[in-house]
Amino acid sequence: MKRLAREPRVVFGAVVLLALVVAAAAAPWLAPHDPLEQDLLNAFQAPAWKGGDPTHLLGTDSLGRDILSRLVYGARPALVVAFVAALCAGLLGTALGLAAGYFGGRADAAISRLVDVWMSFPSVLLCIVLAAVLGAGLHTVIIAIIVIDWTRFCRVVRAETLVQKGQDYVASALAIGLAPARIVAAEILPNVAPLLLTLFTLEMGIAIVVEAILSFVGLSVASGAPTWGGLIQEGRLYVNQAWWLMALPMACIIIAVLGLNALGDGLRSVLDPVRTR
Amino acid sequence: MSGSYLLKRLLWALPTLAGVAVVVFVLVRVVPGDPIAMMLPPGATAEDVGRLRALYGLDAPIAQQFAAWAGQVLRGDFGVSISLRDRVAALILGRLPATLELVLAAVAAACVLATVLAVAAVRFRGRWPELVVDSAAGLTLAIPDFLWGLLFILVLGVLLPWFPISGRIDPTLDFDPATGFHLVEALLRLRWDAVASLVWHMVLPALALALPLAAALTRVLKGSLVDAMNQDYAVLARTKGYSRTRTLWRVALRNALIPTVTLTGVQFSFLVGGTVLVEHIFSYPGIGNLAIAAVIQRDLPLIQGLILTFALLFILTNLAVDLAYGALNPRVKQA
Numbered sequence: 001m002k003r004l005a006r007e008p009r010v011v012f013g014a015v016v017l018l019a020l021v022v023a024a025a026a027a028p029w030l031a032p033h034d035p036l037e038q039d040l041l042n043a044f045q046a047p048a049w050k051g052g053d054p055t056h057l058l059g060t061d062s063l064g065r066d067i068l069s070r071l072v073y074g075a076r077p078a079l080v081v082a083f084v085a086a087l088c089a090g091l092l093g094t095a096l097g098l099a100a101g102y103f104g105g106r107a108d109a110a111i112s113r114l115v116d117v118w119m120s121f122p123s124v125l126l127c128i129v130l131a132a133v134l135g136a137g138l139h140t141v142i143i144a145i146i147v148i149d150w151t152r153f154c155r156v157v158r159a160e161t162l163v164q165k166g167q168d169y170v171a172s173a174l175a176i177g178l179a180p181a182r183i184v185a186a187e188i189l190p191n192v193a194p195l196l197l198t199l200f201t202l203e204m205g206i207a208i209v210v211e212a213i214l215s216f217v218g219l220s221v222a223s224g225a226p227t228w229g230g231l232i233q234e235g236r237l238y239v240n241q242a243w244w245l246m247a248l249p250m251a252c253i254i255i256a257v258l259g260l261n262a263l264g265d266g267l268r269s270v271l272d273p274v275r276t277r
Numbered sequence: 278m279s280g281s282y283l284l285k286r287l288l289w290a291l292p293t294l295a296g297v298a299v300v301v302f303v304l305v306r307v308v309p310g311d312p313i314a315m316m317l318p319p320g321a322t323a324e325d326v327g328r329l330r331a332l333y334g335l336d337a338p339i340a341q342q343f344a345a346w347a348g349q350v351l352r353g354d355f356g357v358s359i360s361l362r363d364r365v366a367a368l369i370l371g372r373l374p375a376t377l378e379l380v381l382a383a384v385a386a387a388c389v390l391a392t393v394l395a396v397a398a399v400r401f402r403g404r405w406p407e408l409v410v411d412s413a414a415g416l417t418l419a420i421p422d423f424l425w426g427l428l429f430i431l432v433l434g435v436l437l438p439w440f441p442i443s444g445r446i447d448p449t450l451d452f453d454p455a456t457g458f459h460l461v462e463a464l465l466r467l468r469w470d471a472v473a474s475l476v477w478h479m480v481l482p483a484l485a486l487a488l489p490l491a492a493a494l495t496r497v498l499k500g501s502l503v504d505a506m507n508q509d510y511a512v513l514a515r516t517k518g519y520s521r522t523r524t525l526w527r528v529a530l531r532n533a534l535i536p537t538v539t540l541t542g543v544q545f546s547f548l549v550g551g552t553v554l555v556e557h558i559f560s561y562p563g564i565g566n567l568a569i570a571a572v573i574q575r576d577l578p579l580i581q582g583l584i585l586t587f588a589l590l591f592i593l594t595n596l597a598v599d600l601a602y603g604a605l606n607p608r609v610k611q612a
Contacts, residue, residue, distance in 0.1 A: 122547070122549070122550045122587070122591055123550065124550030124551070124553050124554075124587075125550065125584055125587055125588065125591075128553070128568055128572055128580065128583075128584060129300075129301065129580075129584065131572045132571075132572050132575060132577075132580045135575070136573070209421040209423060209424075212423070213423050213554060216423075216557075217554070217557055217569050217573075218569075218573055219572065219573070232427060236427070236430070236558070239430060239431070239434075239435050239442070240435060243431055243435045243436060246427065246430075246431060247431055250424055250427055250428070250431070253421075253424065254420060254424060257420075257421060258419065258420075261419065
């Protein structure tokens with residue numbers, strides 16, 4: 001724990017993640033205005049630092065909606081997608097990776113082959129097909145991320161399980177007659193857990209970007225409800241009049257992703273010092 | 278490169294394409310929403326819906342629909358787009374050249390950029406150029422590709438309004454191309470004003486596509502250049518009096534290219550996928566932009582045609598890379 005607190009990347013990442021969670025959870029109290037409240041007379045107000053009205057700290061959009069409030073509310077879909085999609089992709093990938101690594105043989109051959117074929121299929125195409133089948137919505141975004149990214153977990157967990165399987169503690173567990181399922185769940189899994197935590201953090205960053213991309217092209221939540229990608233799309237339309245409309249949500253995404261990446265990298269170097277060196 | 282190797286690789290591509298076709302057909306049929314119902318005004322009767330359904334062949338049993346569809350596809354007929362009411366094949370062929378020009382420009386830019394940067398970093402190893410190249414590559418890869426395009430718009434299109442941020446050519450320009458390859462055609466017809474406008478519009482989207490590829494390539498090429506410079510043949514060249522720079526360009530680069538070409542191939546597939554988003558960001562009239570519109574409109578025939586087109590592009594790219602790899606590395610030829 002002390003080592004974690006001394007690693008600057010972990011601290012930076014944890015602060016960013018905490019800010020995200022607080023923004024998402026406390027959005028109704030943090031946001032100065034209703035994110036959907038329109039005020040056409042006060043459209044395109046400049047942010048306060050450019051001499052705009054201080055009641056709209058970051059200005060207003062084309063319909064006079066408060067930008068700061070929309071950014072705060074935008075943390076909600078981002079965080080929900082990041083958490084749920086990374087968790088499900090992690091569960092699926094880990095289960096298959098453990099099975100492939102521990103049982104080896106045909107199971108390993110089948111799963112590894114599936115991963116190879118899966119990864120050779122361009123993710124953009126998968127996304128298009130899924131979006132065409134499922135239609136727009138948050139569920140589409142989550143399913144797309146799970147379907148595309150479970151392979152990341154599977155490959156790493158399989159390799160790590162292979163390493164762990166050769167360790168003495170697995171041999172002793174076998175010797176005292178533990179069932180394979182128990183060995184995998186109670187002996188190997190805890191040893192793979194630090195790695196999983198790292199992967200999970202990195203995957204959350206990826207998921208935030210994918211959510212932004214899909215809401216940017218209009219395939220995420222229905223328009224109106226603010227998402228960072230949707231805000232960028234709206235900002236793109238008026239970029240020549242008010243560049244900050246696009247720049248502010250981009251800054252949110254960049255900070256969130258850099259924070260989660262830093263957290264993941266930092267965790268890896270603290271939890272797995274040998275491999276990082 | 279033997280003919281049988283080429284043939285084998287080509288034959289391998291066929292089942293892949295057939296697999297994609299089946300998957301696409303089946304997946305698109307299980308779509309929950311009804312595209313036909315969406316085409317008609319709210320007051321349409323059930324009879325109208327039935328007539329339209331028959332017109333698009335959606336009333337037959339599914340196996341029959343597939344047989345009919347596959348037969349048409351083999352003859353190059355992808356049906357009629359539901360949202361644009363035009364032939365899918367014509368729509369795709371009309372847009373494909375724009376995408377191809379963009380992708381090729383991006384690959385060329387990435388290769389030149391990566392070669393120059395990697396050679397510079399290795400030439401000045403341990404000094405500031407290496408540090409700059411390493412940090413630039415790291416930063417490029419840390420920020421998601423999707424945001425680079427938007428950052429370019431913001432910085433080089435709006436804050437410093439140097440480049441146009443949407444479209445393919447200045448619409449006021451009197452240039453009436455006969456083919457979809459506007460840039461090639463403008464060059465052949467010596468229409469320098471059109472060439473300038475096309476290139477000017479291409480700079481930002483091509484750069485947005487090229488940047489992540491260039492960063493990845495720089496890293497790999499730099500690593501293999503360092504390796505190559507430590508090999509006997511490089512040391513021999515140095516002892517024979519070649520300068521460090523000349524050894525790099527003439528001796529090490531040739532040998533370092535092999536792993537790089539493999540990576541370019543892998544990345545090239547991602548690049549074709551990346552066009553979807555970049556074209557949307559820059560309102561560039563290629564097939565990527567068309568694909569997003571098709572998905573949002575749930576235009577089934579168009580989506581099917583586009584996915585098959587993309588799959589074909591991916592397969593051809595991988596094939597081209599395999600062949601280039603074989604040509605560069607004599608050890609593969611026999612395999």
